[in-house]
Amino acid sequence: xAGGAAIPDVEQAIPYKEEILYxxxxxxxxxxxxxxxxxxxNFFYYDYNDYQAFLFTGVSGIVVNADAExxxxxxxxxxxxxxxxxxxxxxxxxxxxxxxxPLRIGGPIVRDVEPTYTPKFQFSGLVRYEWxxxxxxxxxxxxxxxxxxFFYNLRNFDADQFDSYFLANARLGWTTEDETxxxxxxxxxxxxxxxxxxxxxxxxxxxxNEISFRAPRWFGFNIKYNFN
Numbered sequence: 001x002a003g004g005a006a007i008p009d010v011e012q013a014i015p016y017k018e019e020i021l022y023x024x025x026x027x028x029x030x031x032x033x034x035x036x037x038x039x040x041x042n043f044f045y046y047d048y049n050d051y052q053a054f055l056f057t058g059v060s061g062i063v064v065n066a067d068a069e070x071x072x073x074x075x076x077x078x079x080x081x082x083x084x085x086x087x088x089x090x091x092x093x094x095x096x097x098x099x100x101x102p103l104r105i106g107g108p109i110v111r112d113v114e115p116t117y118t119p120k121f122q123f124s125g126l127v128r129y130e131w132x133x134x135x136x137x138x139x140x141x142x143x144x145x146x147x148x149x150f151f152y153n154l155r156n157f158d159a160d161q162f163d164s165y166f167l168a169n170a171r172l173g174w175t176t177e178d179e180t181x182x183x184x185x186x187x188x189x190x191x192x193x194x195x196x197x198x199x200x201x202x203x204x205x206x207x208x209n210e211i212s213f214r215a216p217r218w219f220g221f222n223i224k225y226n227f228n
Contacts, residue, residue, distance in 0.1 A: 020049040036087070037079040046070035053098050055154045056133060059205050064105075068115065070096040085188045089125040094118055103155050113156040120147035136176045144168040152199035152211070159209060162196030167214070182224045191193075192217040 027042035051068035074092035081087065096118055100110040126143035146166045153160035168191055173184035189195075198210050199211040 013113060016052060017050040018067045019052045019065075022047040022049075030128075033079070035113055038083070039075070039077050041075045043073045044051045044070070045072075048154060050053065051098060053101060054152055055101065056189065056201060057204070059202065062105060064101065066098050066101050068096065068098040070094060070162070071116075072096075084130045085124070089123070091121070091123040093121055095120065098154065101154055111156075113154055116151055116154055119150040121148040122146065134174065136174055139171075139173045139175070141171040141173075142168070152196070153201045155201070157201070160201050162211075163194075165193045165195035166191060169191055180226045181219070182222075184222045184224075186213070186220045186222070187217065188220070189217045199223070 022046070023046050025042060025044040028041065031037065032038045032039070046069065048068040048070075050065040052063050053066050053068070055064050071125045072092065074090070076088070076090040078086070078088045096115050097112050098115050099112050101109065101113050122145070124143070124145040126141065128139065128141045130137050130139040132138075144167065147164060149161055149164045150159050167189055169186065169188045170190060171184055171186040173182060175182045193214075195214040197212050197214055199209055201212055202208055209219040
């Protein structure tokens, strides 16, 4: 470069190794009640060598290599007990550890931590019912989800953790017989929960954290027309 300015070697500035994953999974699928019900399950174990973990410090972050283990299971149960009525529940469990992560880049102190945005338990469910009405089909839907607390920074400080939350939604709709027109009234986040979605630890910059949340409770009215 003119003037003799040195161009930094990016590969040397941010060195990290490739990630190697050994994945073990087993699952099952079962139908019952003459096909009106279905139950799926899955169990897994992930063994990472040189897991590429993103460590956010200051106002930026780097990738650090650390071994990691994930144990987990998830399930889904779907059942139609009556014509027009659909019920569904699902859940998951994850026990994950990222090993020997430095609390400060280049620092001597390391600790085992939980990966970011990885709640240990999650559950969700919905109930939907539809019936013929007004020359078309009416439907009513309610769904809910619960999430365990989780960290948004790999260092797992208490200030970098989102609380558990419960979300619920409802929807009432009507569709014409030929499905060309649909109108619906809905409400999202019925309980007006403060559910965290993303966060940044800016303690070294301003002594604060910058975080964002899901939208508060809101109501909506939708009209959809299919020109096809």
